[in-house]
Amino acid sequence: MTNHQKRLSVPKSWPVERKTETFTAKAGAGPHGESGVPLVVVLRDVLGYVDDTSEAQYVLNNDGVLVNGDSVGDVKRPIGMFDILAFPERDEYYRVFPDEGGRLGLTSIDADSADSKLSKIEDKTTVTGGDVQLNLHDGSNLLVDEDVYSGGDSIVVDNETNDVVAHFEYEEGALVTAVAGQHAGDIGRIEDISVQPGSADNTVTVEGADGGFETVEEYVVVIDENFVEDDAELPGDDE
Template sequence: MTKHQKRLSVPKSWPVERKTETFTVKAGAGPHGQAGVPLVVLLRDVLGYVDSKKEARYALNQGSILVNGDETGDEQRPIGMFDILAFPERDEYYRVFPDEGGRLALTAIDEDAAGSKLAKIEDKRQVTGGKTQLNLHDGSNLLVEEGTEYDAKDSIVVSNDDKEVVAHFPYEEGCLVTAVRGQHAGEVGEVAEIEVTPGSGSNGVTVEGDDATFETVEEYVVVIDENFTGGDDE
């Protein structure tokens, strides 16, 4: 199996130039599936902190880069939507957030905000022992004692330290969302209407933004809090 990825065929969410060179780094196994961007791509192509995989590996081995509060030694670890990158020695902290067009971008945040991560609930199920397992957008899951308050399409904020839920944002009319896919990716607004589609089709959602109203499908939006739209004022 090849260790390289052709730039022209990378997911649209990857923040890389497609025509400058033929190949880029291939993402390793891990969260976010095929949409995950290799960590070294963000360090090299976006931030400019390293020039090669070797330099990235050295920096990671020094423990100077944290992903969601944890050290990692894998420069090809997939990084995706809402992940937190921390550079404590530089006093720099970033959240991975989709910009207009759906490309993943790094939004600067403060140190306190870097202590937790936003996640979309994809579905939930009861497990042995009576707990509820919440399955999240990045492929991870979380066990909670009481799951009746959580539903698919809700968002939660999970502490990086103890993996506890510190905030919950229900998916409902009036909630604040960002589109993460489709032609409106990166746009933010309030849900004005949820249109339930009979059968197995996707439900539609009408979102009122500051500048315009748009329609998309539920799978393309994520509930957020106003603090998650960026900036250092969290």
């Protein structure tokens, strides 16, 4: 099996130039499925901290990078939406966040914000013993004691304890961002959730400072004000 991925066929979310070279690194097994971007691509193509895979591996071998609070050793480790990257020696911390067009970008955050990670609940199941298991957007799951969560909600999980430290419900009035489609990266508040009959996708109307947008339900994630710039205006803030 090849260790390379043709640039022209990478997912649209990958932050790589497609026509500069033929190949790029291939993501290994792990979270985020096919949309996961190899860590080496983030270090090399996005941040410019390394020139090649060997340099990236050296950084990892010296615990130079933490992903969601954990040291990683595989340069092909998939990185995806809402992951937290920490560079302790540099005192730099980033959240993976969708840029315009749906490509994954990095948003600088402070050290305190790097202690936890936002996750979208895709659905939930009841496992043996009666515990509730939340199935999250990156393919991971989490057992919780209380059945107070629904699909579409978002939670914030402490990286060290794995405890839920915040819960944001998917409902009208909730602050959301689009993570895919033509409105990826846009932020606003849910004005209306339209449930479609049959197998059609439910749609969401989002009110934003620039007029808002409509998109399919799958593309929106509930977030909190920490994702919004301090000077950003949002509908309902002055009410």
